[in-house]
Structure formats: structure tokens, C-alpha cells
Amino acid sequence: MPPFCALTRRQLLTAAPAAAVASIAGPVQAATRGIKFGLTPVFLSNDLELLDQLRTFLARRTGLEVVLVQRRTYEEITSLLISGQLTAAWICGYPFVSYREELALVAVPVWRGQPLYRSYLIVDADRHASSLDDLKGDVHAFSDPNSNSGYLVTRAALAKRQWRPEEFFRHSFFTYGHRNVVRAVASGLAQSGSVDGYVWEVISEIEPELTGRTRVLERSELLGFPPVACPRRSQDTPETLALKRALLDMNSDPLGTEVLKELRLDGFSDAKPSVFDGIAAKLALVRSLG
Amino acid sequence: MGVRRPKFTRLNPLQWPLALRVPVLAALMMVTVSAVVTDRVLTRLIDTQNRHLTELSDAYLDGISSAVIPHVLREDIWEVYDALDRAAQRYEGLDIAWTTVTDPVGRVIASSQPRAFPLQTELPDPVRSRLNGASDSATYEDHGVFHVKRELVHQHRVVGAIYAEMRIGTLIEERREVLATLIASNTTLTLLFAIIGYITVRRMMRPIRVLSESMRSGAAGSVTPVPVELIGRPESEFGQLFRRYNSLVQAVAERERLLKSLAEEERLAALGRLASGMAHEINNPIGGMLNAVDSLKRHGDRAAVRETSIRLIEKGLLGIRDIVRSSLATYRHRQDERPLTATDLDDLALLLQPEIKRKNLQLEWRNAMDREIFVPVGGVRDAALNLLLNACAATEPNRTVSFEAAATQDGIELEVRDQGPGMPRAILDYINAPLSQPAPLAPRSGLGLWMVKRFAYEVGGQLEATTRACGGTSVRLKIPERKKPFAKTQEFSHVA
Numbered sequence: 001m002p003p004f005c006a007l008t009r010r011q012l013l014t015a016a017p018a019a020a021v022a023s024i025a026g027p028v029q030a031a032t033r034g035i036k037f038g039l040t041p042v043f044l045s046n047d048l049e050l051l052d053q054l055r056t057f058l059a060r061r062t063g064l065e066v067v068l069v070q071r072r073t074y075e076e077i078t079s080l081l082i083s084g085q086l087t088a089a090w091i092c093g094y095p096f097v098s099y100r101e102e103l104a105l106v107a108v109p110v111w112r113g114q115p116l117y118r119s120y121l122i123v124d125a126d127r128h129a130s131s132l133d134d135l136k137g138d139v140h141a142f143s144d145p146n147s148n149s150g151y152l153v154t155r156a157a158l159a160k161r162q163w164r165p166e167e168f169f170r171h172s173f174f175t176y177g178h179r180n181v182v183r184a185v186a187s188g189l190a191q192s193g194s195v196d197g198y199v200w201e202v203i204s205e206i207e208p209e210l211t212g213r214t215r216v217l218e219r220s221e222l223l224g225f226p227p228v229a230c231p232r233r234s235q236d237t238p239e240t241l242a243l244k245r246a247l248l249d250m251n252s253d254p255l256g257t258e259v260l261k262e263l264r265l266d267g268f269s270d271a272k273p274s275v276f277d278g279i280a281a282k283l284a285l286v287r288s289l290g
Numbered sequence: 291m292g293v294r295r296p297k298f299t300r301l302n303p304l305q306w307p308l309a310l311r312v313p314v315l316a317a318l319m320m321v322t323v324s325a326v327v328t329d330r331v332l333t334r335l336i337d338t339q340n341r342h343l344t345e346l347s348d349a350y351l352d353g354i355s356s357a358v359i360p361h362v363l364r365e366d367i368w369e370v371y372d373a374l375d376r377a378a379q380r381y382e383g384l385d386i387a388w389t390t391v392t393d394p395v396g397r398v399i400a401s402s403q404p405r406a407f408p409l410q411t412e413l414p415d416p417v418r419s420r421l422n423g424a425s426d427s428a429t430y431e432d433h434g435v436f437h438v439k440r441e442l443v444h445q446h447r448v449v450g451a452i453y454a455e456m457r458i459g460t461l462i463e464e465r466r467e468v469l470a471t472l473i474a475s476n477t478t479l480t481l482l483f484a485i486i487g488y489i490t491v492r493r494m495m496r497p498i499r500v501l502s503e504s505m506r507s508g509a510a511g512s513v514t515p516v517p518v519e520l521i522g523r524p525e526s527e528f529g530q531l532f533r534r535y536n537s538l539v540q541a542v543a544e545r546e547r548l549l550k551s552l553a554e555e556e557r558l559a560a561l562g563r564l565a566s567g568m569a570h571e572i573n574n575p576i577g578g579m580l581n582a583v584d585s586l587k588r589h590g591d592r593a594a595v596r597e598t599s600i601r602l603i604e605k606g607l608l609g610i611r612d613i614v615r616s617s618l619a620t621y622r623h624r625q626d627e628r629p630l631t632a633t634d635l636d637d638l639a640l641l642l643q644p645e646i647k648r649k650n651l652q653l654e655w656r657n658a659m660d661r662e663i664f665v666p667v668g669g670v671r672d673a674a675l676n677l678l679l680n681a682c683a684a685t686e687p688n689r690t691v692s693f694e695a696a697a698t699q700d701g702i703e704l705e706v707r708d709q710g711p712g713m714p715r716a717i718l719d720y721i722n723a724p725l726s727q728p729a730p731l732a733p734r735s736g737l738g739l740w741m742v743k744r745f746a747y748e749v750g751g752q753l754e755a756t757t758r759a760c761g762g763t764s765v766r767l768k769i770p771e772r773k774k775p776f777a778k779t780q781e782f783s784h785v786a
Contacts, residue, residue, distance in 0.1 A: 139408070139409050139410075141368070170410070171409055171410055173366070173367040173368055174368065175368040176368070180368060180372070183375075184368065184371070187371070187375070187404050187405075188403075188404040188405035189367070189368075189371050189400065189401075189404035189409070190404075
């Protein structure tokens with residue numbers, strides 16, 4: 001079974017209503033002795049089997065009831081997390097640094113040996129362009145306005161050049177999914193896109209014909225991998241601690257190993273918040289531009 | 291004389307034989323029927339295809355509309371594109387080339403073919419010009435593609451529109467295949483039916499053709515029965531027709547034979563009358579000669595009596611010789627191998643004298659022949675004598691029978707006129723009609739004329755009869771001269 005981002009359209013169409021049922025439609029109900037784990041569609045697609053494996057693993061390792069919660073945007077998940085309706089959530093570094101006072105790290109995924117990844121600036125495979133500067137006037141696809149790799153990195157790069165996206169690009173839009181950014185650029189809907197480098201690499205393994213129609217124009221510096229965070233005020237609750245232990249010990253469990261294999265991750269680490277300083281710097285740069 | 295045929299007979303279908311006309315007509319009808327059937331089938335096929343296409347495209351647009359309206363309202367480009375991209379996979383019955391969603395002013399929000407329809411650009415011609423003016427739902431078919439448009443209406447406001455192009459090459463190909471199949475099968479069937487029709491009609495028409503051939507040969511002079519081997523089944527319609535026809539042919543042949551027999555009898559009767567007249571003509575000089583012989587016996591010693599008697603005897607003998615010579619010329623040799631001379635005709639006057647005298651008639655004799663003419667001598671003399679005897683028979687005593695003969699440029703022309711009561715209408719019509727007309731068989735109704743007419747036909751001549759205004763009948767006989775002269779032969783020896 002392919003990992004996230006590898007669903008066929010048929011699977012996607014059949015999975016959507018099931019996922020909606022699995023998720024919490026309205027405000028997340030507080031449960032006694034349970035874990036509500038939020039997932040962003042930016043990072044994880046609707047691979048029901050993978051989600052089920054993850055839920056099963058977490059429930060078995062923590063001994064608690066685990067509910068996976070999905071929403072369309074980062075913003076929705078972040079709001080649920082900050083408001084305490086979720087025990088923890090797998091979010092992006094950008095909302096983590098944005099709400100650093102309200103959030104605490106639970107664990108940071110390790111990819112290719114370190115809790116870091118890059119943002120990719122991609123264009124059509126046949127396009128003659130050598131840098132971001134060549135993309136002026138493009139129709140550009142972002143992933144999510146609260147995504148580091150799918151928005152903030154490019155936004156900061158433009159800020160360095162004293163540009164705002166709406167000025168630099170002829171038109172830009174959000175696809176609310178890294179795989180969708182790749183699809184938008186590959187189909188020609190967008191002439192360029194900002195995408196999670198980890199997601200692009202995984203897709204290139206699973207769907208090389210899709211990424212083959214795109215070309216990585218620029219790679220950002222290494223930045224903190226999208227972390228699992230929890231509300232700061234509940235970072236020491238038994239549920240959060242149990243979740244943290246489960247994630248950190250994931251590569252020692254057969255089912256956990258299976259899930260990590262599907263996710264192309266090495267495991268989870270107890271990384272320091274300073275891992276996200278690079279993202280924080282970009283946020284500061286963008287905010288300074290106003 | 292042959293029947294005058296119209297020009298370009300082969301180009302005139304009305305002149306074609308029935309065995310050809312019927313299959314051609316059947317083939318034309320088949321072509322017409324197949325053309326109508328082909329047209330109807332194709333029309334129905336196109337209607338059905340268009341109806342299915344419209345239904346499918348309506349279903350497609352319905353689905354797309356409900357899916358994209360919320361995203362169009364939010365100007366969510368990705369979701370509109372994603373909806374179009376997913377829908378393209380779901381409608382397998384439609385070969386969708388592209389689907390494009392525009393805003394109310396016609397700018398592209400998203401398209402399933404983004405490279406062809408970039409964001410925020412105007413929808414290109416010719417699609418826009420064809421369908422932009424159309425309202426809620428419109429279609430346009432052209433050059434193997436089918437364009438549809440559906441306005442996106444939300445709360446009674448037009449918030450955008452969907453345009454789509456569907457490839458209908460497979461439908462057009464299907465129409466072509468149906469058309470080709472129809473043409474091939476109809477052509478095969480038409481040819482098959484035409485061939486079967488031709489063979490069938492030809493077989494059906496065979497007895498008619500046999501009958502027609504027999505009747506055509508009959509018109510040429512010799513009526514022949516249909517051979518037994520061609521009659522077929524006697525109980526069939528044509529078998530019965532052939533039997534009746536053969537009976538008719540036998541009756542005609544019998545009639546012909548009877549006519550010949552009667553003509554011969556009349557000829558013998560005429561010969562008898564001539565012989566009787568000749569005997570009378572010979573008897574008169576014999577009486578004179580016997581008187582002369584008696585005078586010689588009694589007064590032969592007197593020179594004057596002797597000379598007078600010898601002269602009378604010589605005159606009598608010369609008269610007898612002329613009469614006998616005329617008879618010989620008429621009856622002795624039928625096929626003369628010499629040209630006709632004026633004397634040959636003048637002899638007839640001598641031969642006719644007994645009849646003229648017997649009926650106390652006047653004979654006007656004008657022979658203007660100034661050259662020899664290569665015509666059958668015996669036949670012409672027979673014909674002229676027949677006409678003269680008929681004229682004598684028809685003319686009352688003390689009236690006149692006229693005879694005229696003249697050499698023409700291409701033969702000889704004879705005319706015999708009488709002052710009788712006029713020829714009966716039936717005989718007059720018979721003379722002036724073609725030879726195939728049956729001869730009248732009334733007593734003394736002119737079997738001689740039948741023979742004259744037959745002679746004229748055989749030598750390519752012409753016989754005409756008219757009723758004269760002053761009374762009586764005029765019969766005119768024209769005989770053409772043969773191109774090749776006869777071998778000259780000695781006709782008469784100076785014998786009695």
C-alpha cells in the first residue's frame with residue numbers, strides 16, 4: 001500500500017466521505033482518557049489504511065482511545081489545537097513558530113537522519129528559468145497560507161527582494177495540499193509552485209510520472225521538519241506524555257516501523273524548539289515587510 | 291419497305307427491350323428505396339447520437355455545476371480545477387477534450403486544459419463567439435467536436451459559466467461506417483435484384499420473343515409456325531398461345547394455297563376465253579381463205595382471180611400467224627432473259643382483240659415506249675394482260691378501255707383505265723394496302739389483281755388504283771428496271 005500522497009483518484013473519491021465521517025464535524029468533544037490527534041491535509045493525505053495503522057499503533061502503545069482529526073487547512077487544525085480541543089497535532093513549523101507561546105513540541109519527525117527538510121520551488125519540466133527572479137508574472141501555486149515550505153519560504157524570499165506575492169506574481173492561489181501544488185504545476189494550471197521538499201521527494205518515488213512533469217528550480221536551506229505539537233498548557237498531561245513516548249519509540253515497534261516505512265521517515269526525535277529558528281527568522285522577515 | 295426507326299434508339303429507354311427495361315426499372319426503384327432508407331437510417335442515427343450526447347453532456351454539466359458553484363463563489367481556482375479534473379475521469383461515455391469555467395465576464399477561472407486556457411484570460415474564439423451569446427444551455431456541433439455551455443446560476447445570479455468541448459469523432463466515424471455499410475449492402479442488393487430481374491424477365495419474355503420473331507417473318511411474306519420444341523408445356527399460357535398461333539398460321543397458309551389455286555383457275559378461265567376468241571379470229575380468215583381456195587378451184591385459170599385469191603390467203607395466214615405468235619409470247623416462256631420491247635406490249639392489243647370485239651368495246655392504245663427496258667417480260671405482259679382483261683370485264687359495251695405505257699427514268703409505267711362502275715372499295719383498299727393485307731375472296735373479286743400485286747411486290751414495283759372522277763377505275767403499275775441486263779437470247783423463230 002503506498003503511503004500518503006499516493007492515493008489514486010478513485011481512492012481519493014471514496015476515501016473523502018469516509019474521512020469526513022472519521023473526522024470530527026464540529027467542535028471536538030472532550031473525551032475522558034483519550035487522545036485526539038490532529039492531522040493536516042497539507043502533510044498527510046487520506047490514506048485510510050495508513051491512518052488506521054497510525055491510530056492502531058498509537059492506541060496500542062498509549063493504551064488510550066485515539067481519535068484522528070482531519071481538517072482541510074492548517075488554520076483549522078491549529079485553531080483546534082490552540083483552543084485545547086486536540087491533545088496534539090501534526091502541524092507545520094510555520095504555525096508552530098507563529099504560536100510558540102501557546103504550543104509546545106511533542107516530537108519532530110526524522111527524515112534522512114535529521115529533523116530537517118527543505119522547501120522546493122518547482123516549475124514546469126520544460127521551462128527555461130534559473131531562479132525565483134525568472135518567475136515574475138507567473139501564476140503561482142502555494143500550498144497553504146500557514147505552510148512553511150508551501151508559502152512562507154517563498155514569501156520570505158520575495159520579501160528579501162522587497163516583493164509581495166500579489167505584486168510579484170500575476171496571480172497566485174492555494175491548493176491546500178503539497179501534492180496538489182505538484183499537480184497544478186504539472187498540468188499547467190500554475191506556472192510555478194511552492195512545495196514541501198519531503199513531499200515532492202516521496203511523490204517522485206511513488207508517482208515519478210507526476211513529478212517528472214515538474215522541475216525543482218530552487219531548494220531552500222534546511223528547516224525544521226513539520227512537528228507534532230501540543231498546547232503548552234497540556235504538555236505534561238498523561239495523554240500527551242503517552243503520545244510522546246509512543247512517537248519517540250515508534251521505530252522500535254513493528255507496526256510503528258511499518259507506519260514509518262510508509263511515511264518514508266526514520267522516526268521521531270525529541271528535538272529542541274531551536275530547530276525552528278530558521279522558520280522563525282523567515283516569519284520575522286515577512287512580518288517586518290508589513 | 292422498312293419501318294422508319296427513330297434516331298438514337300439505344301439512348302431512348304422507351305425503345306429498349308422489355309427484358310432490359312424491367313430490370314433497369316427494378317434497379318432504379320431499388321436505388322431510390324435504398325437512398326430513402328439510407329437517408330432515414332442516417333437521420334435517425336444522427337438524432338439518436340445527438341440525443342444521447344445532449345443527455346450525457348447535460349448530466350456532465352449538471353454534475354460539474356453543482357460541484358464548482360461553491361468554489362466559483364469563493365474564487366477557489368484549485369478546487370474548481372480539481373473538480374474538473376476528477377469529473378473528466380468519471381464521465382467515460384464522453385470524450386471530453388476540455389472543460390473550462392469562467393467568471394461572469396468570461397475570464398477563465400480554471401480549465402481541465404490549463405495550458406490551452408490560462409487563468410484569467412478570455413475564452414478564445416471560436417468557442418466564445420459561438421456560445422457566449424447563448425444563455426443557460428447551448429450546444430454547437432462542428433468539425434468533429436461538440437461544444438456545450440452552461441451558465442452557473444446561484445441565487446438567481448449568473449456567477450459564471452461552464453464551457454466544454456467533446457470530441458465526437460467516434461460518432462462521426464460510426465456514421466461513416468453505417469453509411470458505407472448501407473451503400474455497400476444496398477448496392478450489392480440492387481445489383482443482385484437487377485441481375486435476377488433481368489434473367490427472370492428475359493426467361494419470361496422468351497416466348498414473346500419467339501412469337502414476335504415468327505410474326506415479323508410473317509410480315510415479310512412467309513408466315514411460319516412456332517417450332518414444336520419452343521412451345522414448351524402445352525398447358526401453360528404461352529403453350530396455348532403458341533398452339534393458337536400455329537393454328538392461325540396454318541389457316542393463313544391454307545388461304546394462300548387456296549388463293550393460288552383460285553388464281554390459277556381464273557387464269558385458265560381467261561385462257562379459255564382467249565382461246566375461244568383466238569378460234570374466232572382464226573376462223574374468220576380461214577373462212578376467207580376457204581372462199582379464196584374455192585375461187586382458185588373454179589377460176590384459178592384467170593390471173594386476176596388467182597392473184598386476188600393468193601393475196602387473200604396470204605393475208606389470212608399472216609393474221610393467223612400474228613395471233614399465234616402473240617399467244618406463244620404470252621404463255622410459252624415465263625422467265626424471259628431479254629429486255630421488254632414496245633412490240634411485246636403491242637402484241638397484247640392483238641391478243642385482246644377477240645375480247646374487245648366480243649364485248650363491242652373501243653380500245654385506246656398508247657404505247658410510248660422508246661427504249662428497251664430490263665424488266666421480267668413475261669411477268670409484265672401477264673400483269674398488263676390481267677389488268678386489261680379486268681378492265682374489259684368491268685366496262686360496259688360501247689365504252690372505252692384505255693392503255694398507256696411509257697418508259698420512265700428507272701423502269702416502266704403502265705396505266706389501264708376502264709369506264710366501268712368503279713372498283714369496289716374493298717378491292718381498292720386491298721390494292722393500295724401493304725402486301726400482308728389479306729386478299730378479298732368474293733367471286734370475281736380480282737384474283738388477277740392479287741397476282742399482279744404479288745408480282746409487283748416480288749420485283750420491287752408498285753401497284754396503285756384510283757377511282758376516276760369521270761367514272762371508272764385507273765390502275766397504275768410501276769416496275770423498276772433491273773441494273774444488270776439479261777443475256778440476250780433469240781425469242782422467236784419464224785415459225786407458225
